[in-house]
Amino acid sequence: MSAVNNTATTRVQYKKRSQTKEIWRRFRKNKSSIIGMIIIAILIICAIFAENIAPYDPVKQDYAHTLEHPSKEHIFGTDEFGRDIFSRIIFGARTSLSVGLISVSISCIVGGVIGAISGYFGGRIDTFIMRCMDVFLAIPSILFNISIIAALGPGIVNMMIAVGVSNIPRYCRIMRASVLQIKNQEFIEAAKAGGALDFFIITFHVVPNSLAPIIVQATLNVGSAIIACAGLSFIGVGISPPTPEWGAMLSNGRDLLRNYSYITAFPGLAIMITVLSLNLMGDGLRDAFDPKLKR
Numbered sequence: 001m002s003a004v005n006n007t008a009t010t011r012v013q014y015k016k017r018s019q020t021k022e023i024w025r026r027f028r029k030n031k032s033s034i035i036g037m038i039i040i041a042i043l044i045i046c047a048i049f050a051e052n053i054a055p056y057d058p059v060k061q062d063y064a065h066t067l068e069h070p071s072k073e074h075i076f077g078t079d080e081f082g083r084d085i086f087s088r089i090i091f092g093a094r095t096s097l098s099v100g101l102i103s104v105s106i107s108c109i110v111g112g113v114i115g116a117i118s119g120y121f122g123g124r125i126d127t128f129i130m131r132c133m134d135v136f137l138a139i140p141s142i143l144f145n146i147s148i149i150a151a152l153g154p155g156i157v158n159m160m161i162a163v164g165v166s167n168i169p170r171y172c173r174i175m176r177a178s179v180l181q182i183k184n185q186e187f188i189e190a191a192k193a194g195g196a197l198d199f200f201i202i203t204f205h206v207v208p209n210s211l212a213p214i215i216v217q218a219t220l221n222v223g224s225a226i227i228a229c230a231g232l233s234f235i236g237v238g239i240s241p242p243t244p245e246w247g248a249m250l251s252n253g254r255d256l257l258r259n260y261s262y263i264t265a266f267p268g269l270a271i272m273i274t275v276l277s278l279n280l281m282g283d284g285l286r287d288a289f290d291p292k293l294k295r
Contacts, residue, residue, distance in 0.1 A: 026288040033284020036277035047094035054087035088244040106164025111171025119179030133169040178210035212289040220282035223275035
């Protein structure tokens with residue numbers, strides 16, 4: 001009996017490794033996705049080692065070198081307070097990526113759990129949850145975010161919560177759709193027939209087999225979350241100065257756009273490159289996880 005169990009375990013492990021290798025094989029064939037992944041990896045490294053990479057203190061003001069155009073000393077120039085823009089963009093990567101990743105994690109976890117419960121149990125529970133999600137979806141995201149920040153107060157943590165909560169309905173619907181597709185399959189019926197509890201079935205059978213579309217959507221939505229946070233900082237309800245954040249840097253430089261366009265150009269390019277790279281990587285993951293595209 002023990003030998004049979006060991007053989008079954010080995011087969012499951014081998015199948016998982018084979019699936020992972022196949023997904024990676026399809027992903028790496030998409031050259032644009034690999035480029036996006038490399039750029040995101042570089043940005044993450046810059047965010048982690050910002051203290052070692054940035055040549056200047058991002059918040060230190062130097063009024064002797066205000067509004068200097070890009071030069072050897074300041075490759076991206078300085079702002080109206082004499083702060084090095086390149087250093088602020090490097091540290092801003094830490095802020096923007098952290099906000100994007102954590103807010104999307106909040107949406108994935110909370111929305112995924114609610115969607116799994118809704119899709120698995122169905123009936124009145126499903127109807128109630130979906131109608132609640134419809135109410136949230138009827139509220140414009142920017143208005144929803146501003147309302148939450150107005151209630152909780154400005155700050156990086158509250159901005160993460162606001163952006164994360166506003167995206168919960170999207171992940172709830174995605175998870176529900178995935179659960180509805182697999183909850184009547186043979187392995188779920190076998191688990192029920194074996195006397196497994198609903199919590200066990202949802203946790204170890206339903207959710208793991210429904211994660212592919214969630215992972216793809218999360219990768220694509222990190223870029224959207226970064227843009228949302230930048231927008232909130234731009235209108236003054238996001239991260240408070242002098243914390244370096246790309247959206248806040250855009251807002252601070254808008255009054256000087258005519259004569260000192262580099263102040264807004266470089267953080268704008270940072271946002272554009274980051275979002276583009278995330279979208280490229282997300283497209284590659286979508287193709288890699290889609291069994292219809294298996295080659």
